[in-house]
Amino acid sequence: MMLLQMDVAFIIEKLILITIILFGSLGIAMYATWGERKVAAIMQDRKGPSRAGPFGLLQPLADGVKLFMKEEIIPDSSTRFLFILGPCLAMLTALLTSAVVPWGPDFQLAGRTVSLQVADINIGILFIFGVLSVGVYGVMLGGWASNNKFSLLSSIRAASQAISYELAMGLSLIAVIMMTGTLSLREIVAQQHGFWDGGFTWIAFRQPIGFLVFLICTFAELNRAPFDLAEAESELNMGFHQEYSSMKLGFYLFAEYINLFVSSVILSTLFFGGYNFPFMDAVQGAVPEWLFVIICVMVLLTKAVGFILFFMFVRWTLPRFRYDQLMKLGWKTLIPIALINMVITGIVVLARMK
Amino acid sequence: MVIQEALFWFLTVMAIVCALGVILSRNPISSVLFLIATFFAISGHYILLNAQFLGIVNIIVYAGAIMVLFLFVIMLMNLNADTEPQKNRLIQFAGVISGGILFLVVLAAMRTVGGTAVDHTTTDIGLIKNLGKVLFTQYVLPFEISSVLFLSAMIGAIVIGKKE
Numbered sequence: 001m002m003l004l005q006m007d008v009a010f011i012i013e014k015l016i017l018i019t020i021i022l023f024g025s026l027g028i029a030m031y032a033t034w035g036e037r038k039v040a041a042i043m044q045d046r047k048g049p050s051r052a053g054p055f056g057l058l059q060p061l062a063d064g065v066k067l068f069m070k071e072e073i074i075p076d077s078s079t080r081f082l083f084i085l086g087p088c089l090a091m092l093t094a095l096l097t098s099a100v101v102p103w104g105p106d107f108q109l110a111g112r113t114v115s116l117q118v119a120d121i122n123i124g125i126l127f128i129f130g131v132l133s134v135g136v137y138g139v140m141l142g143g144w145a146s147n148n149k150f151s152l153l154s155s156i157r158a159a160s161q162a163i164s165y166e167l168a169m170g171l172s173l174i175a176v177i178m179m180t181g182t183l184s185l186r187e188i189v190a191q192q193h194g195f196w197d198g199g200f201t202w203i204a205f206r207q208p209i210g211f212l213v214f215l216i217c218t219f220a221e222l223n224r225a226p227f228d229l230a231e232a233e234s235e236l237n238m239g240f241h242q243e244y245s246s247m248k249l250g251f252y253l254f255a256e257y258i259n260l261f262v263s264s265v266i267l268s269t270l271f272f273g274g275y276n277f278p279f280m281d282a283v284q285g286a287v288p289e290w291l292f293v294i295i296c297v298m299v300l301l302t303k304a305v306g307f308i309l310f311f312m313f314v315r316w317t318l319p320r321f322r323y324d325q326l327m328k329l330g331w332k333t334l335i336p337i338a339l340i341n342m343v344i345t346g347i348v349v350l351a352r353m354k
Numbered sequence: 355m356v357i358q359e360a361l362f363w364f365l366t367v368m369a370i371v372c373a374l375g376v377i378l379s380r381n382p383i384s385s386v387l388f389l390i391a392t393f394f395a396i397s398g399h400y401i402l403l404n405a406q407f408l409g410i411v412n413i414i415v416y417a418g419a420i421m422v423l424f425l426f427v428i429m430l431m432n433l434n435a436d437t438e439p440q441k442n443r444l445i446q447f448a449g450v451i452s453g454g455i456l457f458l459v460v461l462a463a464m465r466t467v468g469g470t471a472v473d474h475t476t477t478d479i480g481l482i483k484n485l486g487k488v489l490f491t492q493y494v495l496p497f498e499i500s501s502v503l504f505l506s507a508m509i510g511a512i513v514i515g516k517k518e
Contacts, residue, residue, distance in 0.1 A: 126410045133418020144429045159422055
């Protein structure tokens with residue numbers, strides 16, 4: 001009965017939104033692979049992809065076709081079901097997170113308020129954490145099911161790294177939650193309205209240490225350089241996707257770039273004001289509503305692209321950590337810093353309340 | 355209500371089937387995976403009871419952290435049949451008896467509780483705001499004591515695990 005009572009328009013609206021977000025993040029992830037190669041090329045004084053289309057812009061398509069056409073190989077000694085489940089889980093969890101991100105402000109369309117967020121659950125941040133912690137299984141199952149020692153070692157590295165850094169990440173977020181007093185991403189973005197109201201509204205400026213800890217943990221969660229120990233070629237050959245071929249390998253590689261995009265969006269949402277920008281009230285008064293919404297979405301995407309570029313610059317600049325250094329940084333540096341930051345934030349919040 | 359009921363039955367069947375899978379499957383890895391699926395079913399129940407916070411925390415803590423550690427250990431073990439330890443008859447017997455006694459206790463406890471159906475529409479104790487308030491006012495002493503217990507368990511594990 002509940003399903004019948006639900007508004008048909010509501011379902012259509014959400015379906016359209018989900019489709020746009022899905023294809024949007026797939027498209028951006030595709031071009032992130034191209035961007036990564038271009039950035040690497042520029043930083044190493046090379047040309048990068050330049051043959052497929054102008055500036056090599058068709059390169060991602062060529063890569064995709066290549067991956068699809070390759071032979072599908074499932075090793076004899078692998079656990080077949082889990083071997084296939086691994087990449088599926090990786091892709092699924094990569095795409096799930098974008099459901100709680102508010103992509104833009106509400107607007108009126110044909111007499112109803114349309115919200116640019118797939119699901120406004122009141123525990124949005126925890127949802128992201130839940131998906132993140134389940135995402136480890138994609139890598140772990142894939143690595144184990146391959147029945148290859150290098151894959152297993154790599155997947156164990158990836159999983160232990162993810163678990164270690166999740167702690168510091170959560171602790172740094174607690175400070176943000178205490179400041180805003182809410183777990184809903186929509187509320188957090190609403191509280192960062194504009195840029196300046198007698199003080200910075202963006203959380204990155206009010207909570208710089210928390211932001212730094214969160215940023216470093218994001219690198220680790222994404223398995224990106226300088227924390228890409230799961231893919232240390234010199235030690236582990238290719239890493240946990242050693243035995244994978246064709247589109248299953250493609251799923252793993254692609255999920256990584258989707259994660260990169262979604263993490264950038266979440267970083268901008270939590271710490272850099274989401275779709276808010278300076279002087280937005282003046283702009284809102286000056287332009288029609290649809291244009292304002294588009295500007296807001298574009299602002300969010302610009303911030304996300306900025307973060308993606310930052311991730312890429314770091315990857316091609318810094319060398320890889322050693323494994324003990326990685327663990328030391330996570331457990332002995334980031335967690336204490338995040339804890340102290342949390343306590344100080346708590347004291348300040350309490351003092352302000354009085 | 356129909357949707358809720360259908361979801362309830364789906365989740366219940368899933369939870370029981372997966373829980374049986376945990377103890378019946380031969381391969382330890384699939385046992386762990388069944389257990390993870392059971393946790394997801396239980397989280398679904400929490401969400402049906404309007405306790406989203408409990409549901410998501412169940413996933414983060416149990417499915418996301420503890421079971422990953424379980425998988426870790428099992429994946430690193432050598433899982434050949436001949437390395438499996440021989441089960442002692444006496445231990446099996448003791449297991450059956452203690453399990454039976456536990457079952458009896460649970461059954462007796464259920465009998466006294468039974469009869470009052472859980473109201474799953476109006477309760478919102480599982481929402482984070484209410485839960486936090488209750489934990490830090492009414493149950494603040496047990497809450498703090500249990501956190502001290504966790505701390506001592508952690509320290510104990512470190513002391514035991516430390517090489518001399």
